[in-house]
Amino acid sequence: MExxxxxxxxxxxxxxxxxxxxxxxxxxxxxEMLIQKNDLKTVRITKITGQDLPLEADxxxxxxxxxxxxxxxxxxxxxxxxxxxxxxxxxxxxxxxASSAGAVFAVNELLGKPYSKNELIPFAMQGxxxxxxxxxxxxxxxxxxxxxxxxxxxxxxxxxxxxxxxxLRVVVLHPLIEIKTKDSRAILKQTxxxxxxxxxxxxxxxxISGLYTEDYELLGRSLKDDIxxxxxxxxxxxxxxxxxxxxxxxxxxxxxxxxxxVFALCKGDENAAKVYEEFQEFYKTKEIEFDLHVSPVxxxxxxxL
Amino acid sequence: MExxxxxxxxxxxxxxxxxxxxxxxxxxxxxEMLIQKNDLKTVRITKITGQDLPLEADxxxxxxxxxxxxxxxxxxxxxxxxxxxxxxxxxxxxxxxASSAGAVFAVNELLGKPYSKNELIPFAMQGxxxxxxxxxxxxxxxxxxxxxxxxxxxxxxxxxxxxxxxxLRVVVLHPLIEIKTKDSRAILKQTxxxxxxxxxxxxxxxxISGLYTEDYELLGRSLKDDIxxxxxxxxxxxxxxxxxxxxxxxxxxxxxxxxxxVFALCKGDENAAKVYEEFQEFYKTKEIEFDLHVSPVxxxxxxxL
Numbered sequence: 254m255e256x257x258x259x260x261x262x263x264x265x266x267x268x269x270x271x272x273x274x275x276x277x278x279x280x281x282x283x284x285e286m287l288i289q290k291n292d293l294k295t296v297r298i299t300k301i302t303g304q305d306l307p308l309e310a311d312x313x314x315x316x317x318x319x320x321x322x323x324x325x326x327x328x329x330x331x332x333x334x335x336x337x338x339x340x341x342x343x344x345x346x347x348x349x350x351a352s353s354a355g356a357v358f359a360v361n362e363l364l365g366k367p368y369s370k371n372e373l374i375p376f377a378m379q380g381x382x383x384x385x386x387x388x389x390x391x392x393x394x395x396x397x398x399x400x401x402x403x404x405x406x407x408x409x410x411x412x413x414x415x416x417x418x419x420x421l422r423v424v425v426l427h428p429l430i431e432i433k434t435k436d437s438r439a440i441l442k443q444t445x446x447x448x449x450x451x452x453x454x455x456x457x458x459x460x461i462s463g464l465y466t467e468d469y470e471l472l473g474r475s476l477k478d479d480i481x482x483x484x485x486x487x488x489x490x491x492x493x494x495x496x497x498x499x500x501x502x503x504x505x506x507x508x509x510x511x512x513x514x515v516f517a518l519c520k521g522d523e524n525a526a527k528v529y530e531e532f533q534e535f536y537k538t539k540e541i542e543f544d545l546h547v548s549p550v551x552x553x554x555x556x557x558l
Numbered sequence: 559m560e561x562x563x564x565x566x567x568x569x570x571x572x573x574x575x576x577x578x579x580x581x582x583x584x585x586x587x588x589x590e591m592l593i594q595k596n597d598l599k600t601v602r603i604t605k606i607t608g609q610d611l612p613l614e615a616d617x618x619x620x621x622x623x624x625x626x627x628x629x630x631x632x633x634x635x636x637x638x639x640x641x642x643x644x645x646x647x648x649x650x651x652x653x654x655x656a657s658s659a660g661a662v663f664a665v666n667e668l669l670g671k672p673y674s675k676n677e678l679i680p681f682a683m684q685g686x687x688x689x690x691x692x693x694x695x696x697x698x699x700x701x702x703x704x705x706x707x708x709x710x711x712x713x714x715x716x717x718x719x720x721x722x723x724x725x726l727r728v729v730v731l732h733p734l735i736e737i738k739t740k741d742s743r744a745i746l747k748q749t750x751x752x753x754x755x756x757x758x759x760x761x762x763x764x765x766i767s768g769l770y771t772e773d774y775e776l777l778g779r780s781l782k783d784d785i786x787x788x789x790x791x792x793x794x795x796x797x798x799x800x801x802x803x804x805x806x807x808x809x810x811x812x813x814x815x816x817x818x819x820v821f822a823l824c825k826g827d828e829n830a831a832k833v834y835e836e837f838q839e840f841y842k843t844k845e846i847e848f849d850l851h852v853s854p855v856x857x858x859x860x861x862x863l
Contacts, residue, residue, distance in 0.1 A: 459711075
């Protein structure tokens with residue numbers, strides 16, 4: 254195989270009680286990438302549409318991720334990468350992760366799969382490090398593996414795939430304001446109250462139990478975050494209003510990634526459509542442009558087109 | 559029914575990564591309690607064997623728990639409670655919880671089950687409050703429900719029953735020294751590093767996933783605690799040595815409750831027997847008396863005898 258086209262999905266990370274450890278993969282929002290072998294022994298970003306991002310491979314998350322992988326393979330094969338961005342940079346739904354994960358997935362396919370999907374995660378994390386100064390895995394893991402991913406530990410890196418109850422739908426509202434992941438991390442307190450930490454791990458444990466038992470109500474009751482959300486939500490316009498709006502039809506609500514996108518987790522298409530509509534009606538009266546998405550959880554991750 | 563005899567099991571709470579939220583129920587260690595209706599409209603502790611504990615109902619955890627329950631029922635029925643303690647007070651394997659939970663379970667049976675097991679938890683917690691100044695649920699919940707219990711939240715109280723993989727065995731070593739739960743709580747730092755909190759919730763999430771998927775190795779890798787264990791283990795003689803000794807045959811090792819007991823989680827009888835033997839050989843060369851137990855996880859909780 255000389256070339257491959259893939260769909261690289263958006264992801265919701267930092268899922269409330271699962272700050273830094275839990276993410277899930279979306280199905281209706283994502284980039285397209287076309288990757289082909291070249292004879293130049295170099296990795297080139299040949300084209301980017303939809304966003305203004307660096308074409309220089311060492312400054313592009315896809316370039317950096319693929320180079321990390323080729324270095325690990327000790328391989329001099331070159332690749333040309335075309336990226337058609339649909340996910341806006343800085344949206345908080347894993348734009349950089351989609352490019353990093355999509356690129357290493359595609360190159361792995363073209364090379365005959367020397368790595369498992371799980372083994373690709375560390376390479377994709379190199380792209381995340383370039384993008385945010387933090388090689389986090391909770392976007393690239395669900396992008397590669399699909400469904401819900403739990404980052405059990407970083408040293409050593411261990412990612413666990415969790416089940417995705419079928420009726421889950423995610424509504425994402427992206428207010429078109431810029432919050433840099435770096436800044437969003439900087440405002441976090443570096444210590445937390447033990448009591449709050451205990452609450453958080455009780456909720457995360459319950460959320461994971463709910464994924465296995467398909468207990469949608471429990472998933473909703475567990476989507477709480479008293480540690481990060483109170484700090485970061487300040488940066489998101491009308492966060493509280495959206496939270497309240499979502500309460501009637503969604504299971505839970507929170508910040509996607511480090512914002513500014515927010516997500517509502519819903520059961521079934523009907524509830525998701527109502528939340529979508531209410532968000533739309535509310536936000537269009539505000540002075541802020543926004544994108545709105547609705548998606549099932551994508552159980553598969555990156556797809557070959 | 560006028561009288562009932564129950565087995566009230568020991569429990570391991572604060573299970574490593576599950577500080578304050580996760581406990582499991584033992585099967586081979588526990589008290590026996592005989593409870594019968596009386597005509598006096600008062601709750602009496604008529605006999606205690608095996609331990610020197612208060613016979614006055616208001617100073618006895620079983621008395622307090624039953625009184626809380628009767629008050630909630632607005633019922634003037636009296637009960638006589640006999641407690642035959644096999645679990646030593648202050649051992650860290652839920653001695654007070656066994657008495658509180660056993661008493662409310664038995665009284666509930668005698669009254670024709672006005673409450674579900676889950677609904678009995680808050681009453682039993684009143685006994686825990688008397689014993690330690692903290693109405694925690696991670697001993698009484700698994701004593702009542704069996705298996706592994708997750709305390710999702712305290713306000714409102716919500717406890718989730720988790721599956722128990724069949725081959726799990728628990729080896730408990732109880733060095734006969736006294737650590738009061740109050741003191742053991744007092745030495746805890748009230749703030750934790752965000753990074754460590756994230757590690758802890760990654761491990762707890764993974765442990766819960768491992769219970770559902772019966773992934774014994776994952777359970778072992780997840781039984782870690784960098785927050786509470788480093789502080790409390792100082793109070794436990796030869797903690798590090800036991801930890802190292804257990805590593806060959808156990809899945810994981812940690813402090814039971816607030817100590818001084820420690821537990822090793824093992825897969826299968828053979829590994830448990832080896833850990834038991836190694837603990838015994840090691841500790842009998844020390845100047846500290848000790849009890850040693852080995853038990854499957856008790857999926858049922860309190861049993862009618």
